[in-house]
Amino acid sequence: MAIVIKTPEQIEGIRKSSALAAKTLKHLEQFIKPGVKTIELDQIAEDFIKENHATPATKGYRGYKHATCISPNDVVCHGVPNNTVLQHGDIVNIDVTTILDGYFGDTCRMYQVGEISEYAEKLVQTTKECLRIGMEQCYPENHLNNIGYHIAEHAHKHRYSVVYEFCGHGVGLKFHEDPEVSHIAEKNTGPILKPGMVFTIEPMINGGKARCKVDRKDGWTARTIDGRLSAQFEHTILITDTGYEALTDIYGDF
Ligand code: MF3
Ligand code: CO
Numbered sequence: 337m338a339i340v341i342k343t344p345e346q347i348e349g350i351r352k353s354s355a356l357a358a359k360t361l362k363h364l365e366q367f368i369k370p371g372v373k374t375i376e377l378d379q380i381a382e383d384f385i386k387e388n389h390a391t392p393a394t395k396g397y398r399g400y401k402h403a404t405c406i407s408p409n410d411v412v413c414h415g416v417p418n419n420t421v422l423q424h425g426d427i428v429n430i431d432v433t434t435i436l437d438g439y440f441g442d443t444c445r446m447y448q449v450g451e452i453s454e455y456a457e458k459l460v461q462t463t464k465e466c467l468r469i470g471m472e473q474c475y476p477e478n479h480l481n482n483i484g485y486h487i488a489e490h491a492h493k494h495r496y497s498v499v500y501e502f503c504g505h506g507v508g509l510k511f512h513e514d515p516e517v518s519h520i521a522e523k524n525t526g527p528i529l530k531p532g533m534v535f536t537i538e539p540m541i542n543g544g545k546a547r548c549k550v551d552r553k554d555g556w557t558a559r560t561i562d563g564r565l566s567a568q569f570e571h572t573i574l575i576t577d578t579g580y581e582a583l584t585d586i587y588g589d590f
């Protein structure tokens with residue numbers, strides 16, 4: 337499958353949907369407190385998306401039933417919202433993908449519940465840096481895999497590991513399009529970036545081993561095999577004539 341170059345009209349649609357996804361994550365901030373259940377946060381996100389005339393892309397996607405993925409602590413990604421109660425000291429990722437006028441925007445970020453340990457804070461900070469370092473590789477004529485090469489280099493420098501079982505992806509007209517964006521890759525390989533490409537960068541960085549295991553009961557929630565912490569940030573990125581525009585980065589806070 338080929339990488340679709342988006343038209344200016346499509347880009348405008350993806351920009352609006354991406355902005356709404358970002359606003360949803362911002363809206364959730366005020367509700368992240370010790371005692372809140374992840375299923376309650378999911379409902380708040382769903383209500384907000386619907387109030388804004390959009391739908392959550394995850395609901396009904398391959399049998400997934402929720403508006404968000406909510407991944408605390410050792411959950412790497414695809415955490416199914418449930419009766420889990422967030423505790424003081426937890427770190428938690430919320431991932432939102434909106435469909436607005438048929439266009440998709442995809443973003444996720446970490447939140448802290450009360451005060452967190454220095455160890456957790458450093459993992460979250462480094463993961464945020466990994467996303468930014470990946471974004472710096474986004475310019476026309478660069479190789480796609482230089483994104484993953486530089487992300488992994490930064491993570492390894494801090495003795496963290498990079499999840500290889502889940503990747504970024506083309507996005508915009510569909511939820512998951514080509515290309516696959518690996519967060520650990522070989523330098524100067526992969527497709528050449530061109531203006532009009534839109535894809536996510538969404539590194540998952542683990543405090544311990546890279547490997548994940550999917551919950552056998554819910555079939556989705558992916559945890560680290562060693563129970564150590566994992567962090568993730570995600571932006572939807574447009575390649576422009578001169579570099580990139582992060583379409584979900586409307587606040588500049590990650
Ligand atoms: N939003 C996730 C991503 O960044 C995908 C979630 S798929 C789900 O690609 F079905 F688990 F929700
Ligand atoms: Co994504």
Ligand code: CO
Pocket residue numbers: 431432433442443444538570
């Ligand atoms: Co996402």
